[in-house]
């Protein structure tokens with residue numbers, strides 16, 4: 001057992017001491033490494049269980065069915081936890097990212113609270129820390145933990161990108177998944193090490209990712225096979241959560257393609273970007289808040305660059321744009337960025353980037369009735385036309401697991417044709 005030194009993170013200083021914290025598995029890998037960060041704080045944390053038929057069944061007992069699908073999946077998965085033997089509401093908590101965003105996401109935790117209260121689980125804490133609420137629930141280590149969250153997000157994003165880069169070309173099915181799994185576990189352990197903090201933890205993470213890169217490189221694969229590269233955009237939860245999108249990335253791979261999925265960190269950069277835009281718009285250009293926002297964005301960008309560099313040659317040709325502002329600008333040709341907040345502007349703008357990088361097409365993965373996706377879908381024909389006819393198609397999901405095979409087949413045929421592949 002590791003002995004804690006004075007000043008190190010300790011569970012006793014956290015309001016979550018003695019509780020198990022459940023992390024929504026928007027992306028399974030991200031949830032695992034974020035759980036690692038909490039372990040560094042001495043808090044027991046784990047990803048919520050994966051989605052299954054019971055997920056929807058449980059959630060829809062309490063929802064009307066008109067809610068956004070990510071809400072159904074997250075609530076249903078947490079209700080599965082409440083069914084576990086010996087579940088004690090006082091000893092469990094749910095982590096929910098805070099948001100006052102433009103659409104319905106901000107309502108999720110309010111509705112979860114109502115449902116849990118109505119089921120007699122009022123003691124379950126819903127943790128939504130942010131810098132605006134003083135990192136509520138994280139104690140004095142809040143700012144430091146938030147920094148580690150950022151590192152966790154980048155690490156998980158990069159390992160996911162490596163998984164998608166090499167899996168379509170592996171010679172032994174399942175190898176890349178196993179390498180990804182080991183690498184995520186190692187990243188979670190590195191971030192969860194309580195005795196290493198600040199720059200030392202970051203250096204450890206860089207070494208861990210370097211080892212992961214070597215593992216990925218050692219996979220037996222044939223990169224000489226030409227495959228259409230498909231950009232994947234859309235609503236953040238649905239596109240990243242395999243259960244919600246019926247493993248669309250694997251479907252693209254099964255049809256002979258390689259997927260390039262928009263990262264989770266793209267959203268964080270967009271939030272930073274948008275905060276600065278709003279401050280400018282409201283005459284707060286020269287304020288302390290603007291200075292903080294600029295420094296945060298710059299530090300996050302620098303840290304991201306330094307970890308991305310580890311995989312530079314592996315991800316050649318699949319580089320993300322230098323700034324999210326350029327994606328917003330590209331989207332702004334079709335829709336006013338100040339009116340179209342959220343994923344819609346990012347997905348529309350990202351199509352141009354994917355085209356520039358040689359993608360054969362783009363799919364938008366979104367929940368059925370998602371406000372962002374509905375607007376974006378109406379604009380895609382214009383975007384496609386401007387991009388020389390690059391196929392763009394929205395795939396909607398609501399948990400009914402409709403058979404998409406024919407639609408994916410058709411899309412891939414169009415993408416192949418666009419790329420001049422047979």
Ligand code: SF4
Nearest residue numbers: 068103104105370371
């Ligand atoms: S982005 Fe779409 S799915 Fe997500 S909360 Fe907003 S409307 Fe709902």
